[in-house]
Amino acid sequence: MEISGDDWVIELQKNIGSNLSPKPGVNFTTQYVIFDESEGNQEFFFQLGGKEVLVSQGRSDSPDATFSLDRSVAESIRLKELTTEEAFLKGLLLFEGDTRKLIDIFSEIV
Numbered sequence: 719m720e721i722s723g724d725d726w727v728i729e730l731q732k733n734i735g736s737n738l739s740p741k742p743g744v745n746f747t748t749q750y751v752i753f754d755e756s757e758g759n760q761e762f763f764f765q766l767g768g769k770e771v772l773v774s775q776g777r778s779d780s781p782d783a784t785f786s787l788d789r790s791v792a793e794s795i796r797l798k799e800l801t802t803e804e805a806f807l808k809g810l811l812l813f814e815g816d817t818r819k820l821i822d823i824f825s826e827i828v
Contacts, residue, residue, distance in 0.1 A: 729796070742769065746823045749781035754789040766823070782823075783815030 745767050752760040763778040764771060787795075791810045794800040805811035 744823060746783075746819070747778050747781045749778050749784040751784065751786040752789050752792045753786065757789075760789075781815065783813065783820050786812040786814075 745765075747763055747765045749763040750761065754760065760775075761777050762773065762775045763781060764773045765778070787805065787810060791800065791805055795802055795805060795811075800810075802811060806813065
C-alpha cells in the first residue's frame with residue numbers, strides 16, 4: 719500500500735523522534751523529494767533545532783542537505799526491502815549538500 723504526503727510526514731516524524739536525540743546548539747535541515755510522475759512529487763523536510771525535531775510537508779527555504787529518490791525506492795525502504803545505505807550505494811538515493819556537516823551533525827545526535 720502506497721502512502722500519501724501527510725503519511726510520509728507522520729512516519730518520518732515517528733522514525734526521527736525514536737532514532738535521533740537532538741542537542742542544544744545543533745541545527746540542521748534535511749529536505750526530502752520523492753519523485754512520482756503519476757501523482758506529482760512529494761516534498762517534506764525535517765529540522766533539528768535545540769531540543770526539537772520538526773517535520774513539515776513542503777520545501778525548506780535553505781536545507782543543509784537534500785535527499786531525492788523515486789517513489790518505488792521510498793516504498794522499498796519504508797517496507798524494509800531495501801536499506802537507505804543500499805539505496806545510496808546503488809545510486810537510487812541521491813544526495814546534495816554539505817557532506818561534512820551531515821557527518822558531523824549525525825555523529826553528535828545518533
